[in-house]
Amino acid sequence: MPDTDHPYSNHVEPARTPDNVIKALSIDNLIFGLDHGQLDVMLIKHREGISKGxxxxxxxxIRYDENLRDAASRHLHELTGVQNLYLEQLKTFGRLDRFPSERVVTIAYYALVSAEDYSLVAGNNAADASWFNIRELPELIYDHAEILQYGIEFLQQQVRRRPIGFNLLPEKFTLLELQELYESILGTKLDKPNFRRKIMKMNLLASCEEKQQGVAHRAAKLYRFDEQAYQALTEKGFSFEI
Amino acid sequence: MPDTDHPYSNHVEPARTPDNVIKALSIDNLIFGLDHGQLDVMLIKHREGISKGxxxxxxxxIRYDENLRDAASRHLHELTGVQNLYLEQLKTFGRLDRFPSERVVTIAYYALVSAEDYSLVAGNNAADASWFNIRELPELIYDHAEILQYGIEFLQQQVRRRPIGFNLLPEKFTLLELQELYESILGTKLDKPNFRRKIMKMNLLASCEEKQQGVAHRAAKLYRFDEQAYQALTEKGFSFEI
DNA sequence: AAGTCTTGTGGTCAAAAGGACAATAAGGCA
DNA sequence: TGCCTTATTGTCCTTTTGACCACAAGACTT
Structure with missing residues (x-):
């Protein structure tokens, strides 16, 4: 074995380009939204480069002097206009042939938002930016279909174990909206009275002391997710389970 | 914004060294083992390079033409002599200053093994390789303490939700050994009769039709984890919970 | 104003799961 | 044999879950 193969020895500066990025390392964001009870994902159409159109x-x-999450936020903002999203790392994908012509490893980040809160604006580098229902996707570049599939399965698992689903709803929501969110992601039917009891017993919802407006039936109470209560419960070893 | 900042445009080959590695990207392995009921982690002492000793x-x-998991396996083998471990991706760490003098992003992999099955042999590139109790760690290089901490917390969460704990035990084990494993990782006490009922009801254990040998009390039956049964149950949507 | 449709909200009940703890069995050892 | 330790089974009670019923509250129709 050559001496140069020692771990962390043999330093050579990574390649830098005029805009100072690390050419072997990229970011891809998976932004999920909920629209009319359907799970959407944010996609962009490339304006330039090898995947144009x-x-x-x-x-x-990723830039040489930029933290990973910062890179994820920057690209999201530049491409879609969306800002101030809390992006969480999902997984790193590095199959040898995932990118054409050279080796690129990509770190996937994800976030969950209420789709209706975000009107997308294609940035300078994108020809278009739009929400797509996850069951009606266009053909995707590189291994992005694989990354997306992984993200959807991850989401289905996580949503049962952690109260991340609330991010997909507007600030104020009804219990039925919450239930339909879970039914939509999990692909199951849930019993309404039982679901509401289960959720309410967790003490994670705070009443907004308000009711729905303009619905053609009895208006439901509005609730919001109580972040503080969740923090407090988490520290006590509480575990969210649907 | 310069034209060169377009996503995935502006191709430049990554830096290559004589041994053909990507200099901005590394692997770090977290190998957990169980020894006398205590959780251990595998560490190496570096022989050369900037972190010698x-x-x-x-x-x-990571080599330019090597898949991520292959890189993880290769380093583990070269440094500790351990082979054929199923490594799972944990998380990618990329803080700007995590590595001295240049930007390096590292992808952490992990595995769980029965510590007694693995006698470590320091490879050519390591001055030493050894198990360390996770409560009695030496000072670690770079951000490895942070990575390890993340791994331990991840392990505590995962062990309750997926039957990964079995990997920490020898092929054949008793129910009490399994219980003590969970108590050790979770830091709690569990009721023996209830624990055994819970586990047995899952139908994940196959009896070895054998008993412990050489113990100074009634010998317990030996069991092994039934991989097939687990696969079958997983497909039916079974969820493991301790 | 009465009727009816839709959704919200509360209740019941039986089955299942979880947790505390007592009791018995098996094997080694003095 | 009696004693000690651990394995294993049993019992009882509480909590949770899941299925389903019933009623309440608006809003719309006629």
Whole structure:
């Protein structure tokens, strides 16, 4: 074995380009939204580069002097106009042939939002930016279909174990909206009275002391997710389970 | 914004070194083992390079033409002699200053094994390789303490939700050994009769039709984890919960 | 104003799961 | 044999879950 193969020895500066990115390393964002009870994902159509005119996840290169999450936020903002989203790391994908012509490893981040809160604006580098229902996707570049599939399965698991689903709803929501969210993601039917009891017993919802407006039936109470209560319960070893 | 900042445009080959590694990207392995009911982690002492003589996680650079998991396996083998471990991706760490002098992003992998099955042999590139109790760790290089901490917390969560704990035990084990494993990782006490009922009801254990040998009391039956049964149950949507 | 449709909200009940703890069995050892 | 330790089974009670019923509250129709 050559001496140069020692771990962390043999330093050579990574390649830098005029805009100072690490050329072997990219970010891809998976932004999920809920629209009319259906799970959507945010995609962009590339304006330039080798994938011009095709749809893919909003992402791009990581700069040499930029933290990973910052890179994820920057690309999301530049490509879709969306800002101030809390992005969580999902997984790193690095199959040898995932990117054409050279080796690129990509770190996937994800976030969950209420789709109706975000009107997308294609940035300078994107020809288009739009929400897509996860069951009606266009063909995606590179291995983005694989990344998306992984993200959807991850979401289905996580949503039962952690109260991340609330991020997909507007600030104020009804119990039925919450239930339909879970039914939509999990692909099951849930019993209404039982669901509401289960949720309410967790003490994670705070009443807004308000009711729905303009519905053609009895208006439901509005609730919001009580972040503080969740923090307090988490520290006591509480575990969210649907 | 310069034209060169377009996502995935502006191709430049990544830096390559004589041994053909990507210099911005490394692997670090978290190998957990159980020894006398205590959780251990595998560390190596570096022989060369900028961290010579100090302890760290077994890892190193990723080659340009090597898949991520293959890189993880290769480094583990070269540094500790351990082979054929199923490594699972944990998380990618990329803080700007995590590595001295240049930007390096590292992908952490982990595995769980029965510590007694693995006698470590320091490879050519390691001055030493050894198990350490996670409560009695030496000072670690770079951000390896942070990575390890993340891994331990991840393990505590996962062990309750997926039957990964079995990997920490020998092929054949008693129910009490299994219980003590959970007590050790979770830091709690569990009721023996209730624990055994809960486990047995899952139908994940196959009896070895054998008993413990050489114990100074009634010998317990030996069981092994039934991989097939687990696969079958998983497909039916079974969820493991302790 | 009465009727009816839709959705919200509370209740019941039986089955299942969980947890505390007593009781018995098996094997080694003095 | 009696004693000690751990394995294993049993019992009882509480909590949780899931299925389903019933009624309440608006809003719309006629």
């Amino acid at each position: 095709r749809w893919g996840l909003p992402g791009g290169w | 100090r302890w760290g996680l077994p890892g190193g650079w």
